[in-house]
Amino acid sequence: MSPDDWHLTEDLDGFLARAGDFLRSRPALHTVPLTVTEALRTRGADAYGAEAPIFGRLERAGEVRAIFFRTPPRRLNLTPLTPEEADSLADYLADLGRPLPGVSADHDTATAFAEAWQRHTGATPTLYERQCLYRLGTLTPPEPLPEGRGRVAGTQDRDQLMLWYREFVDAIGEVSSSDASSWVDARIASGRVTFWETPDGTPVSMAGVTPMVAGQIRVAPVYTPARLRGRGYAGAATVEVSRAALAAGAEEVLLFADLANPISNGLYQRIGYRPVTDFAVYDFSCP
Incomplete structure (x- = not known):
């Protein structure tokens, strides 16, 4: 796949217009982007600091397949990606010359992106934390x-x-x-x-x-x-x-x-x- 399938924006409303249905399709796995974008939508940039958040989506054949966002100074946050998708995103962001402090995602996605980021930028990834997402029964x-x-x-x-x-x-x-x-x-x-x-x-x-x-x-x-x-x-x-x-x-x-x-x-x-x-x-x- 091509890095050109990724689309970057600082326009939250435009991002949600394209990616909102995708985010709502898996509320548990997408809990972090759902809650962060809702806070930004209702409270504005003050909800997450002075530096503008960035949003991105992976879109093919008119369908959103994945998203990322970052609210500086925090790490990049990703929805689930295949290793090929993680590599194309790392390639895309590296070409933009945007430094990243880290990444947070489901285990396989985060690991695939960390390895791809190292290949494309030379940065060394260090595992900071492993978490479990729980759902109430x-x-x-x-x-x-x-x-x-x-x-x-x-x-x-x-x-x-x-x-x-x-x-x-x-x-x-x-x-x-x-x-x-x-x-x-x-x-x-x-x-x-x-x-x-x-x-x-x-x-x-x-x-x-x-x-x-x-x-x-x-x-x-x-x-x-x-x-x-x-x-x-x-x-x-x-x-x-x-x-x-x-x-x-x-x-x-x-x-x-x-x-x-x-x-x-x-x-x-x-x-x-x-x-x-x-x-x-x-x-x-x-x-």
């Missing part, structure tokens, strides 16, 4: 739940959410594409973060969700301060937001977990989440 709350209750975070919790958001970003070693205040304000306004709090009203864990797009909602992030872990708080918070997502009409409730963390993977499976597929994240060094 039958929600099964842990027994017993820790004492306390779930509560949707409000404006009075802004400082707490700011602190925990920064701690979460630091803990996972990611580069935030939006500032903490924007992240917090958007989620408070839409009621998309839930605390688990102790009987005296002290927040001890949080779980957030993405807006519903194409019938899917993704649980993200889940965070408990290190000193409070191992007490069931994260599981309780995750159950709360999962139940709320189902009540809101979500056909699929999803989440990602770091495969290097057996505790979180075991927790999510115990409360009813089932593996869909593995993802991989690679970083690229400069050639």
Whole structure:
């Protein structure tokens, strides 16, 4: 196949007009591009930083077969590609002279693209993280739940959410594409973060969700301060937001977990989440 089959744009509306049906055709596998493009559509570029996002699609015979996007400074994100398609995309982007910090996609796609990027640019890929995408089956709350209750975070919790958001970003070693205040304000306004709090009203864990797009909602992030872990708080918070997502009409409730963390993977499976597929994240060094 030819690199000419790839089409690049910064026009989100035009991109969605061509690729929207493709993205909605596989809501689970496409959960990240669905939620990111929805945030950009509703909140504008402020949702993901000052530098303009880029979008691309693979189109043959008038049909979209795959897409990519990048919200700088984050890595390139891809929908599933064959090795030949991954190579043609690497060739296309390398010819444009656009440096990439890394790639995130399902495991086979990410690995194929990382190898192709090395061939075309000389950059060295390093596996940063392996993740599992989970889909909720039958929600099964842990027994017993820790004492306390779930509560949707409000404006009075802004400082707490700011602190925990920064701690979460630091803990996972990611580069935030939006500032903490924007992240917090958007989620408070839409009621998309839930605390688990102790009987005296002290927040001890949080779980957030993405807006519903194409019938899917993704649980993200889940965070408990290190000193409070191992007490069931994260599981309780995750159950709360999962139940709320189902009540809101979500056909699929999803989440990602770091495969290097057996505790979180075991927790999510115990409360009813089932593996869909593995993802991989690679970083690229400069050639």
